[in-house]
Amino acid sequence: MIPQNNPLANYIGLSAEIDQAVKRVLESGWYILGDEISSFEREFAGFLGAKFVVGVANGTEAICLALKACGIKAGDKVITVSHTAVATVAAIEMIGAVPVLAEIDPGTYTMDPSSLRPLITEDTRAIVPVHLYGHPADLGPILKMAEENGLFVIEDCAQSNGAAIHDRKTGTWGHAAAFSFYPTKNLGCLGDGGAVATGDPQIYQRLIAARQYGWDRERISRTEGLNSRLDEIQAAILRIKLRRLDENNRKRAQIAERYSESLRTLPISLPTTVSGRSHVYHQYVIRFSGRSLRDRLIESLKADSIQSAVHYPVPVHLQPFFSDRFGAVALRITEEVCETILSLPMFPELTPSEIDRVCARIHQFFKEAQ
Structure with a gap:
């Protein structure tokens, strides 16, 4: 049998390193938000060329948290595409926002910028282009239109880890970017995992709070949040895979x-x-x-x-x-x-x-x- 995808083959090739990393975490006694996640966030930010990365529980919540950190709220309209994993649209609805669907380019299967203008209204607050199948969306005109209309751009990079536009990686062009580390992804963990990248310090601070109940440093909830944390074992595995x-x-x-x-x-x-x-x-x-x-x-x-x-x-x-x-x-x-x-x-x-x-x-x- 030739499988369509094979995360097991990837594990087998790295099993000695992965097993050792998992053992290291288990023996550390620290399983949530420890050295492994902070190291991975730093290393992944370096790989992308991003200022900040925040590890979260999965790619769907990465989109959800990115939208919330950009101030998108219930009733706001968010433009994305219908030709995508349903998670993109589900994440928009998770925060009570209203998804609006744009057409795709027939050659790249990514968002067609020429379809956006008629969709923008006074209630539109953000655009979520999806870098589908590993090919970047046409961000130039999308970013231009967003700037002209005061909109946020949140890149869905679940399938484009390592792809670039003019040698600048996807995930560093918009106000924020969501990544999935589902096992079949180009960078996949052995379970669920995700991350949000951003270059904006304020968005970063909101993400840090939002992934853990809206807590401040004293564990007092100052803002709305949820429980969406990338755990230490998955972070340790991702650090190994990131190098490859x-x-x-x-x-x-x-x-x-x-x-x-x-x-x-x-x-x-x-x-x-x-x-x-x-x-x-x-x-x-x-x-x-x-x-x-x-x-x-x-x-x-x-x-x-x-x-x-x-x-x-x-x-x-x-x-x-x-x-x-x-x-x-x-x-x-x-x-x-x-x-x-x-x-x-x-x-x-x-x-x-x-x-x-x-x-x-x-x-x-x-x-x-x-």
Whole structure:
């Protein structure tokens, strides 16, 4: 079986170091907000080129806390996309804000800046662009429009850890940025974890308080907060994995290059990288002319013990829990993309022979489909 993602392979390759780090934490007797989390926050900030990082419980709460730290409150409107993990929209609703959905670019699958202006009203307070699949969103015009309208920009970097725009990493462009360390992410822990990065000292102080009941240094609640802490064991694991992130992202790019070289003659759309932006290939996503062809290939791959996935099969605005709230929102490109995309196996430990086997199966599928 070739899995679509394989966090176990990543652990096996680092098991001696990870086991030692976990043992170190267990024997320290300090399991919450200790030396490991403070060291990780410092090291991750250095990796990003950010002034501040605050570790939190998961990526969803990272978005939630980033919004709250920027002063977004119940009833405020926040623009994001429907083609994303549902967590992006769920986090906006967690604080009582109102998500407003923008269209995506058909080439990068990230927020289309040209769709934003009609969505901005007097109640709009923030924009949350998602750097989907590891490719940065087009932040230049998004930031410009935000500045013109007095809006906050919170980057959703759950899938773009290490990606950059003109050599400046995602997560350092907006007022704040949310990261997920879910096990399958480019930088993933062995459980749940997340972080918020910011360059603003006031936002940083609000985040420090908000992740722990709104406490001040004397553990007195001065502001609204919740319990959202990245624990010491996960921080210790992330410190080990962070040192390999650039290397693993290079491996992902090499895998993507091997896929693209083999598949470029087929009637499918392959991932592209916009000039000036770097892609870290959290996913390698191909696109078909129609859903039927995509679904048949999924079955063909499965018959050869090759897993694939659709990220994401149903846009948020069409999912039953959300559909009533978004009504007849027109997102034609989003809906077409969700019907026709497919994520191939992608993880740093994927071998050349496994990549070639996936490609051979796809070539054979198209040969038989003629």
